[in-house]
Amino acid sequence: MAHALVLIASPNGAASVSRAMLDRYLARRKVRFPDETLTIRDLTLPENALPNLSAEFITAMFLPPDARTPEQARELDVSDQLVGEFQAADTLIVATPIHNYTVPTPLKAWIDHVSRPGMTFAYIDGKRQGLAHARSAVFLLSSGGIYTSGPQEVEDFLAPYLRHMMVFFGIPDVTVLRAEGVAWDAPFAIAQAEAQIDAAI
Ligand SMILES: Cc1cc2nc3c(=O)[nH]c(=O)nc-3n(C[C@H](O)[C@H](O)[C@H](O)COP(=O)(O)O)c2cc1C
Numbered sequence: 001m002a003h004a005l006v007l008i009a010s011p012n013g014a015a016s017v018s019r020a021m022l023d024r025y026l027a028r029r030k031v032r033f034p035d036e037t038l039t040i041r042d043l044t045l046p047e048n049a050l051p052n053l054s055a056e057f058i059t060a061m062f063l064p065p066d067a068r069t070p071e072q073a074r075e076l077d078v079s080d081q082l083v084g085e086f087q088a089a090d091t092l093i094v095a096t097p098i099h100n101y102t103v104p105t106p107l108k109a110w111i112d113h114v115s116r117p118g119m120t121f122a123y124i125d126g127k128r129q130g131l132a133h134a135r136s137a138v139f140l141l142s143s144g145g146i147y148t149s150g151p152q153e154v155e156d157f158l159a160p161y162l163r164h165m166m167v168f169f170g171i172p173d174v175t176v177l178r179a180e181g182v183a184w185d186a187p188f189a190i191a192q193a194e195a196q197i198d199a200a201i
Helices: 017-032 055-061 070-075 077-087 105-114 151-155 158-169 186-200
Strands: 003-008 037-042 091-097 121-124 127-130 136-142 173-179
Touching: 003 017, 017 091, 017 136, 017 173, 017 186, 055 070, 070 077, 077 105, 091 158, 127 158, 136 158, 136 186, 158 173, 173 186
Parallel strands: 003 037, 003 091, 091 136, 136 173
Antiparallel strands: 121 127
16 A cells, blocks of 8 residues: 655744645545555654754664674664655655755754655765665655745755755656745735646646
8 A cells, every 4th residue: 555754844833834844645545546555753742852963873873783882783773764754655745845945953953853864865986876775755745935936946945855855765757836925915926836736647
């Protein structure tokens, strides 16, 4: 049965534009794929807070599993769990705002924890290879500014970064749906996003 991992990165709770986009997207996805199961990970919940990568974590992740001390293995426990969740998914769905031109901290921490050599990527004969199981990813992005056209186009770091991370993980099919210009005209930005979602699924 198809399975999707859903990540939420907005701290804005019920007022969040990206969460509202996600609600609409998931409702439509449920109609299209009624049997698909979901794991929903709200990265902003205190119980899901992820630590920054430590020196011990980095040492441990580059050691083969059987060479790790029990302490080193424990360093990787949370990361192992997140990688397991990621690798169980056929599709990755991410709802996130832009924060300071890039990914919000909790989403960056998730990326750091699932970027594991030998598990989600590898260098084989000097060539990078993505090892993610998922074949598709959907990003629901909200931003104060407009980045797909106009003067801020050159400042669009988030979508290219997320697309690149999917290349890194080996996920070929990437869709980006956006509510843009929320700071200028929120109802218009949301209406545009809703139209994109409805056209996408
Ligand atoms: C801390 C913070 C930083 C932000 N940085 C940017 C930014 O760099 N560029 C931008 O276009 N909007 C920025 N915004 C605006 C949000 O991206 C925008 O309000 C978005 O719709 C919020 O989505 P959400 O309601 O799902 O959290 C920022 C908002 C916050 C709270």
